Amino acid sequence: MSLAMKTSGATGASGRGLSLRKLGRAIAPVLAGLILATVILAALLAPWIAPHDPIAMSPMDRLKPPSADFILGTDAYGRDLFSRILYGARTSLVVGAGVAVAALLIGLPLGILAGFFRPVDAVLMRLMDGLMAIPGILLAIAIVALGGSSIQTVLIAITIPEIPRVVRLVRSVVLTTREEPYVEAAIALGTSLPRIMWRHLMPSTFAPLIIQGTYIAASAILTEAILSFLGAGIGTETPSWGNVMAEGRLYFQLKPSLILWPGLVLSLCILSINILGDKVRDLLDPRQKLRGA
């Protein structure tokens, strides 16, 4: 589901609005790229730049306000909030990238098969319809609750509800591509089926898949946070933005920053991925842009 907004062609607009829009369109992707680069750097360098151990509890330092030592203060177990958010970036990025790659790798072959073989299509699409009728979040909570709260289970739990959308996307691209003259020519020349799928059909799915992949990554990061928040996510010995916020719930009245800081970082990260996704779509699929919707 491409949730990020569709940009418009901004045709026939008033002068001032147009320049504002143009300015925003030019600056937003740059800012988004900078924010995302910072998050990635923070995740990679967390062991070196984190001022404290993100897991070590220190009863003497419970719920401290921000100070020179604890930039954002400490949580209910005396752990440094800033360090936990830094390490949380690792979890979120692994989940975002992992789910996107897994959903694309599983959905691509299924979608190509469904687009090419009628009988496979009938069975596979009924399965996908059923899977889509189960709200993804409930399915994910159920899988984590039953499979345990390891990061592998969470990855699987978030990936499964994303697969039907990838399959549908690939299938629709294959259905239109197989009518193209060059594919018909390949069939007429007696090219083997696997070769047609591999060389002629698959490449045409890449552009839409890359676009879809960015949105899946953003939505996976969000879902992980929701799962952790509901108590069905990764255990708190691995900090994630979601479980840092979940632990902050009890102390929200006392210290709102325990939820608001990780919430801000999480929102900025997802916002940046969505903006970059829109940018990638404009670059890869100029027709979308012209449609003005």
Added chain:
Amino acid sequence: MMAYVSRRLLAAIPVLLVVAVFVFSLLRFSGGDPAAIIAGDMATPEQLAAIRAQLGLDQPLPVQFATWTGQLLTGDFGTSLISRTPVTTLIGQRLEPTLSLALVAIVITVLIAVPLGVLAAWRHGGIVDNVVSAATVLGFSVPVFVVGYVLIQIFSNELRWFPVQGFKPISQGLWPFLSTTILPALTLSSIYIALIARMTRASMLDVLNEDYVRTARAKGLSERLVLFRHALRNAAVPILTVIGTGFALMISGVVVTESVFNLPGLGRLTVDAILARDYPVIQALILLTSLVYVAINLLIDLSYAVLDPRIRY
């Protein structure tokens, strides 16, 4: 029309069957033993076996599945393993907070999102359009629970206008009801407003270029009539479609919002049941949600014909 409805109802059967099989096998193959949950830690193997026989868990899986679906068709959703209450009773008790939350959220969404979308499309490229565009991207990116806590912080902790958490039914008076429902509903509608404002804008942009809009303006109709009577009505079909596909979003939003605001609704019931491995409740709730999902999308497809007489089934 009737032929179309029956065809759609028939098409819903395999979907629901897939859901039922999926949920059933997910729970059966997950390794947890419902009998052990009921019996507790002190049970002897004989007691366990008795409970398993009583629940039918000693039967082969296909038989269990057939029994279960047979009971479902007669309206028997089973009994909770934890509270020993019939699942239908549990759902009945939790229905009101969820329905109130969802309905108030939809009202707020339509009241805010549709006019904003129309305005943004009408003055395309203007200030309102730019603000709406920016706000919709934000709405998609800020998680529902973050919105919830920011609202609690502002309106409950700082301004003290609303209680922080809890739910009061409408039978206790309109204001107590609204004071506990408005913040959760606003929270829930945040992502929906973004979705629907964006769709309204896009759909209106398409329609505003049509000949009949030019005709309506040319014959001197007021701009408000042109926008809301002529354009919006024709732009409504894609907007309704998005409301239907956004239902999944609504479910996830309800689950999270009820947890943030501590509302005793169906979302909280589902999460608690899953975490406690209360199999009959999980099965019933997931199946019911899927049923509602299928039903809402069918109703929306049918409403196209009402909105747009050119559409026939």
